[in-house]
Amino acid sequence: MIAVARQAKPARTAKPATPATLIFVRRRCLVCDAEQQRLEPAATDEIGPTCDSCGAPTERTAILRAGIVPKNPSAVALGRLGGLKGGRARAESLTPQRRREIARRAAQARWKRPKSSK
Numbered sequence: 001m002i003a004v005a006r007q008a009k010p011a012r013t014a015k016p017a018t019p020a021t022l023i024f025v026r027r028r029c030l031v032c033d034a035e036q037q038r039l040e041p042a043a044t045d046e047i048g049p050t051c052d053s054c055g056a057p058t059e060r061t062a063i064l065r066a067g068i069v070p071k072n073p074s075a076v077a078l079g080r081l082g083g084l085k086g087g088r089a090r091a092e093s094l095t096p097q098r099r100r101e102i103a104r105r106a107a108q109a110r111w112k113r114p115k116s117s118k
Contacts, residue, residue, distance in 0.1 A: 020041050020042070020043075020070075021041075021042050021066075021067050021068060021069055022039045022040060022041060022042065022068040022069075022070060023039070023040060023041075023042050023044075023063050023065065023066045023067075023068065024037065024038075024039055024063070024064045024065040024066075024068060025037065025038060025039075025040060025060050025061075025062065025063050025064060026060070026061050026062045026064060027048075027049070027051075027058040027059065027060055027061065028058060028059055028061050029051035029053065029054060029056055029057075029058050030047075030051075030056055030057050030058065030059060031051070031054055031056035032051060032053055032054045032056065034051055034052070034053045034054070035061075036051070036052055036058070037064065039068065042066070044060075046059060046060045047059050047060075048060065
């Protein structure tokens, strides 16, 4: 029997997946002069995506906001589920006396604020 040397596999290093940052831009169509605002990857060209109206190329006229990191939709859904349960679960766990204290403080805070002139 011939012994075969096994090569050790290199250890995997877990790199966190960094989501691509987005920019919020204003674009103008080169043909019909329609203006639109959209989110796009930071690496998108100045003359880039097509116009929603006529399909011609658009040019970036302004970067309105840079460095937007998209949210993980799964995390958003989980957070919403917890948020939907949170208030009711907290109210059920509080004693009536503690609920009264919280309500009293809230009323005092409302009455301390100056009235807004409408």
